[in-house]
Amino acid sequence: MPTRAYSDDELLMLSGIQHFKFCPRQWALIYLEQQWDDNRLTIEGQQLHRNVDQPQSAQLRDGVLTLHSVAVASYALGLSGIADQLELTPTNDPANAIKLHRYPGLWNITPIEFKHGRPKADASDDLQLCAQAICLEEMYRINIPTGEIYYGQKHRRITIEFTPDLRNEATQLALQMHTHAIEGKTPPARYQPKCRSCSIKNLCMAEDLQKATTVKHYLKQLYI
Numbered sequence: 652m653p654t655r656a657y658s659d660d661e662l663l664m665l666s667g668i669q670h671f672k673f674c675p676r677q678w679a680l681i682y683l684e685q686q687w688d689d690n691r692l693t694i695e696g697q698q699l700h701r702n703v704d705q706p707q708s709a710q711l712r713d714g715v716l717t718l719h720s721v722a723v724a725s726y727a728l729g730l731s732g733i734a735d736q737l738e739l740t741p742t743n744d745p746a747n748a749i750k751l752h753r754y755p756g757l758w759n760i761t762p763i764e765f766k767h768g769r770p771k772a773d774a775s776d777d778l779q780l781c782a783q784a785i786c787l788e789e790m791y792r793i794n795i796p797t798g799e800i801y802y803g804q805k806h807r808r809i810t811i812e813f814t815p816d817l818r819n820e821a822t823q824l825a826l827q828m829h830t831h832a833i834e835g836k837t838p839p840a841r842y843q844p845k846c847r848s849c850s851i852k853n854l855c856m857a858e859d860l861q862k863a864t865t866v867k868h869y870l871k872q873l874y875i
């Protein structure tokens with residue numbers, strides 16, 4: 652049985668884990684300072700999610716039950732959010748299966764996440780999906796070995812295995828998010844190549860701040 656490490660009031664948004672993995676400053680600006688700047692990538696992502704977000708809807712087709720926009724939470728991770736889609740497949744094995752009131756039988760759960768782009772260089776999408784799986788495991792006391800991510804630009808799903816390493820990284824990132832949230836500190840800007848594709852680069856101003864620091868440093872050297 653998972654340890655209830657956090658209270659309801661302490662739960663952070665699960666979707667933040669992908670931002671925190673990409674850049675802790677980005678996460679802090681969005682989730683601690685509530686700053687957001689819609690760029691093309693995020694608007695495309697919202698459009699894709701609008702197609703998926705049909706709260707509380709369920710479809711049974713070819714024996715597969717699909718649930719949309721399912722609320723999930725883990726008190727061990729201290730995260731809560733919405734899973735885009737859960738695919739439930741019938742099983743005869745009671746281990747790792749759940750029961751539903753409206754749909755008799757036993758069901759295995761596979762979480763599905765929808766992303767507008769293509770697979771990223773880092774594991775941020777995998778970690779978000781893994782955190783969802785950890786939530787579902789805690790909620791239903793089951794084990795979920797894999798999930799799937801649909802990438803809009805690829806028009807296909809890829810399977811993500813929830814390895815011990817991935818689970819450990821998701822747990823560590825959730826812990827770090829809580830540490831930052833308690834301290835309430837936004838990490839300083841540090842310009843990196845990935846800043847070019849950052850959804851809030853105009854708000855962060857990492858490049859401008861770096862240039863200002865470089866000029867200041869240059870001027871300082873001139874007058875020493």
Ligand code: SF4
Nearest residue numbers: 674677846849852855
């Ligand atoms: S611009 Fe760079 S440093 Fe700033 S939030 Fe984005 S990734 Fe982080």
